[in-house]
Amino acid sequence: DTAVSQTPKYLVTQMGNDKSIKCEQNLGHDTMYWYKQDSKKFLKIMFSYNNKELIINETVPNRFSPKSPDKAHLNLHINSLELGDSAVYFCASSQLGFSGGADEQFFGPGTRLTVL
Amino acid sequence: DAKTTQPNSMESNEEEPVHLPCNHSTISGTDYIHWYRQLPSQGPEYVIHGLTSNVNNRMASLAIAEDRKSSTLILHRATLRDAAVYYCILTISGNTPLVFGKGTRLSVIA
Numbered sequence: 142d143t144a145v146s147q148t149p150k151y152l153v154t155q156m157g158n159d160k161s162i163k164c165e166q167n168l169g170h171d172t173m174y175w176y177k178q179d180s181k182k183f184l185k186i187m188f189s190y191n192n193k194e195l196i197i198n199e200t201v202p203n204r205f206s207p208k209s210p211d212k213a214h215l216n217l218h219i220n221s222l223e224l225g226d227s228a229v230y231f232c233a234s235s236q237l238g239f240s241g242g243a244d245e246q247f248f249g250p251g252t253r254l255t256v257l
Numbered sequence: 258d259a260k261t262t263q264p265n266s267m268e269s270n271e272e273e274p275v276h277l278p279c280n281h282s283t284i285s286g287t288d289y290i291h292w293y294r295q296l297p298s299q300g301p302e303y304v305i306h307g308l309t310s311n312v313n314n315r316m317a318s319l320a321i322a323e324d325r326k327s328s329t330l331i332l333h334r335a336t337l338r339d340a341a342v343y344y345c346i347l348t349i350s351g352n353t354p355l356v357f358g359k360g361t362r363l364s365v366i367a
Contacts, residue, residue, distance in 0.1 A: 186355070186356070246293075246303065248302065251298075
C-alpha cells in the first residue's frame, strides 16, 4: 500500500487555467505538507496543515489554495496558472512522536506540473 | 532553522563505504539532525536522524561529533541504488516543515 499518494503524476496545462493536485495519506498522520521543487531542484515548503487546520503558509501567492477535507487528504488548487508555477509538487505527512521530537516525514511521488 | 553545509557532490565505488559530511556549527540544543535522500525522479526519503548519540539503522549510520557541530552519514556498502542527493537537515521536530539545502549529490560507480 502506498503511504502517501498524489494524483495526477503529470499535469500539462495552459497559462491562465485552474488546476488541482490531490494528496492522500493512509498513515493516520495528523500533519500534512506541500513542498515545491523548482527547476533548479530547490525544495521549499509551501503549506503545513495539522488536523485540517492551516499552520504554515510560506508566502505563497493566494492563487494557491490548499484544502484539507479530512486528516487524510490535503489538496492543492491553483488558479490562473503562470509559467513560473512549473515545478514538481510534493505532498508529505508526519506525526508528532511521543518524544515530541523527530518523527520522519513521508513524501509522495510528486506531481510534475508544466505550464505552457 | 539552523543552516547546514554539505559538499556539492561526492563519488564512491560500488560496495565501498561512503562518508557524507555535514557541518552545522550553529546547531542549538534542541535541534535534531535528520538525513533525507532523493533518488532520481522520486520524492525525498527519510534515512536516519539523531540528537546526540550515534545511530544505526538498516539503511545507514549517523556519527555525531561530540560538540554536535558536525555529523557524518555513513553508508556501509554503497550500491548503484544509493545514487541520490543526500540532505542534512536540522529541525526541532520531525513534525515541522523541513528546510532543504542543496544537499550532496552522490554518484556511485560500478
